[in-house]
Amino acid sequence: MAVNRIPRGVNRTPGDRREKFPGYDVITQLPTWDVVTAGVVLRRLGPPPPIRYFTQDEEPIACALLDQILDQRHEPRVPVLQMIDARLAESQTDGWRYHDLPHDGQAWRDSLHALNDDARRAYGTDFGLLTWAKQGHIIAPIAGMNLHGTGDWHGMPAARVWSLWTRYATAAFYAHPWAWNEIGFGGPAYPRGYKNLGLDRREPWEVPDRDPDRDLVQLAREVEDARRHDTHYPHPPVIGLSRDPLHDEPEW
Numbered sequence: 001m002a003v004n005r006i007p008r009g010v011n012r013t014p015g016d017r018r019e020k021f022p023g024y025d026v027i028t029q030l031p032t033w034d035v036v037t038a039g040v041v042l043r044r045l046g047p048p049p050p051i052r053y054f055t056q057d058e059e060p061i062a063c064a065l066l067d068q069i070l071d072q073r074h075e076p077r078v079p080v081l082q083m084i085d086a087r088l089a090e091s092q093t094d095g096w097r098y099h100d101l102p103h104d105g106q107a108w109r110d111s112l113h114a115l116n117d118d119a120r121r122a123y124g125t126d127f128g129l130l131t132w133a134k135q136g137h138i139i140a141p142i143a144g145m146n147l148h149g150t151g152d153w154h155g156m157p158a159a160r161v162w163s164l165w166t167r168y169a170t171a172a173f174y175a176h177p178w179a180w181n182e183i184g185f186g187g188p189a190y191p192r193g194y195k196n197l198g199l200d201r202r203e204p205w206e207v208p209d210r211d212p213d214r215d216l217v218q219l220a221r222e223v224e225d226a227r228r229h230d231t232h233y234p235h236p237p238v239i240g241l242s243r244d245p246l247h248d249e250p251e252w
Contacts, residue, residue, distance in 0.1 A: 024207035
């Protein structure tokens with residue numbers, strides 16, 4: 001049994017950016033999914049659940065941190081905060097944790113409070129109230145220690161904290177249909193499947209990459225390397241998960 005009614009107003013991407021796959025909307029494939037699969041995907045497009053795990057003080061810190069990591073500067077934003085909060089409230093972890101960090105929920109609490117302490121020491125106010133650039137200044141040392149795989153941050157291994165943040169952030173972000181639209185992902189293949197397998201072979205419903213020759217990974221490396229060596233930027237930028245380095249001008 002398939003679902004035939006496609007909801008209105010779902011043809012979106014994070015920040016409504018469509019540089020790579022203009023016009024693509026994975027929800028057009030809704031009639032090809034079984035009822036259970038369609039229900040799971042559509043729930044992710046519904047109103048986000050209320051915050052249950054994070055406190056009122058922790059929520060704005062976590063929200064700003066996740067926006068920084070995922071470069072979500074404009075609406076519509078994937079409700080990553082609510083998705084992570086729901087996981088922590090229901091103890092839905094990855095089934096393992098680092099031996100030198102507490103369990104994931106407590107590690108999130110500890111690291112958010114530490115991040116806020118850094119913001120208060122540096123700028124005299126909470127992390128969530130800082131400008132985008134100042135938030136980046138606070139996070140940059142942690143990202144830098146992660147690159148080297150060493151460094152203690154508030155009694156916690158910085159690389160472990162960075163892994164915790166980015167692991168939860170990316171798992172939530174790329175579970176959402178808006179992110180699928182941005183990267184041209186076809187969504188669940190059950191029970192439809194794929195028939196055109198191979199390099200540059202598309203299904204009839206897929207949209208071609210507008211700029212297939214552009215190597216975004218190499219471009220990101222070149223941009224970050226240039227920023228590191230530019231004397232106009234005394235602090236390193238956040239080495240996060242920016243999805244389009246050409247549009248990420250520094251705001252120091």
